[in-house]
Amino acid sequence: MKRLIALFLIGAFAASCQFISKSPTDVFSVNMDTSISPANDFFDYANGGWVKKTPIPADESSWGIGNIVNEENNERLKTINEEAAEHGGDSIQKKIGDFWMAGMDSSHIEKTGLKYIQPYLESINNIQTIPQFMEMVGRLYVIGIPVLMDMNVAQDDKQSDKYAFRLSQGGLGLPDRDYYFNKDSATVNVRISYAVHIANILKLLGYDSTKTRAEANSIFTFETRLAMFSRELADMRDPNKNYNKMNLVELQKLSTQIRWQPLFTAIGIKNIDSVIVGQPEFFKSLDASLTSTSIQTLKDYLTYHLVNDFSDQLPEKFGREFFSFFKSLSGAKARKPRWKRVIASEQKAMGELLGQLYVRKYFDAASKKRYEQMANEIRDAFKERIQKLTWMSDSTKQKAIVKLEAIRRKIGYPDKWKDFSAMEITNENYLLNMINANRWWTNYEISKLSKPVDREEWFMFPQTYNAYYDPSNNEIVFPAAAFIVPGFKDHDLDDAVMYGYAGASYIGHEITHGFDDQGRLYDAKGNLHNWWSTQDSAAFAQRAAMIVKQFNSYEPLPGYHINGSATQGENIADLGGIEIGIDAFKKSNAYKENKIINGFTPMERFFMGYALSWMYKSRPEALRHQLMTDVHSPAKYRVNGPFSDVNEFYKTYHLKPGDGMFVTDSLRVKIW
């Protein structure tokens, strides 16, 4: 996957809707818990009422403002699909309608069973040697099944105007290496239910039921070996350490068992002279992992992943089996209805096509202007902050400003849409459509290797409630749905609220990513290239170490602390986003007019607006999952963590020693 720095990750979306406030003048009161002092726990003060009264829907693992937006968008996408299925229309609508019809046709899905992956299952069954196994790894990659390792095409970090082929650690069925080793009872239970699940899938495929447990354990042992040589989450952060460019002779030396050429040929790579290896020690370890595992286990490993990854497109018994395992990981109590699962797969297959229809119907051009202007103001505020920094030399400041001013901005939807016309989608079979879509994507990615870099490309869809900073393009990207507050029209929301909700939480956050522990290592042109003096780098690192320490101290679940090192980039972006959001806001009329609305001052509405953007709650399983795999801190700490560093917050809510949010001045983190 391309290394984007997104605002946050929502696991899975959807289910019954909980409304926030409806009155255009009162965004907050229904969500608040006024029995709590804002100085003691701002998250609970602003969102505690909502947290208390809102159940997490049975088919969700967490729930919050982003899910509510997604819920509304899911309904919109459903309408788009149903209309396309019923009336057809242009070639885009035809594709969408066909995908939808095939996906919803459960009786046909039951009837066709494994038909469209049968040739792959047979090829796997015929494997006798490791080179044949490797060729199969390539063939499965082509249809969207990543096994043994991750492969992708992305801009070369050190030459952002060229694409490069990347090899990274991968091949695990559990979400992170730590799931294979942590000793707490919850993680042990996940491992047990994973092994049972693998055995059940093999049983459904007709394996001899007396042997499936042993086979499942062998697959698990193989994955544990892969995990053993995989880097921890925090060790994936340093872009220099995860960039090891080598020619094919050097690559071959890493592992003698892997013949790369047949694998490259299988995935359609013709001529490359170099690759970027993320984690060389992982590839070095593959030799021993492969030779110490029986061919039968390697075959079963491929079979399991092929079937499991397509379980949603297969007869119900496969999807139900997957869910029986997934619930131990996510805590969700029920499966999502078919229509929502079809939309999720459709987004993966051709989300940008849905986006084209989505913006035709729902895009608000006036709001685009509003946030473009806000982005300009926030960028200017950041520039002033850089100029005033006491810890950075003038020469580094100048380069930082050059980079800041070069940041590209994309808001709403792409100027140039991807061309999906060659993707083969019919109303006949869901699994076949998904295989074809994945094949199209592999071809799309691999063909980049012979093309110039396309900086117009988007890596999110217009209908996505999220945003990202892309270091290789030095750009910030905000999809059309990013700034929605559910239940409100954009023009009904006052600026004070939106400088917090959109300005700090989205725009300021993404701009700051260009200057977090990773982003700062890329220059104005998007190249991984050191533009810092040694002294300035050290001064930054010292400040970053303080935020690592601050977040290490939080313990959202008993025994599970936030990983301050892995989350530092996001926490730096949150803190920076709030600081520059405040600076920009203070220059706005909404601040200067000093109007009281619903009893709140403008600055109070700013902080409340920011907290609204992190109104979420999670099941314990999902929270543990987040703490182990996600570079984003849990929602509550994305509010209370940075607020306790921000002086304006102390002024606004009159914090004093002893208050829950109070931190001694010398320990408050100041970076940007």
Ligand SMILES: [Zn+2]
């Ligand atoms: Zn982020």
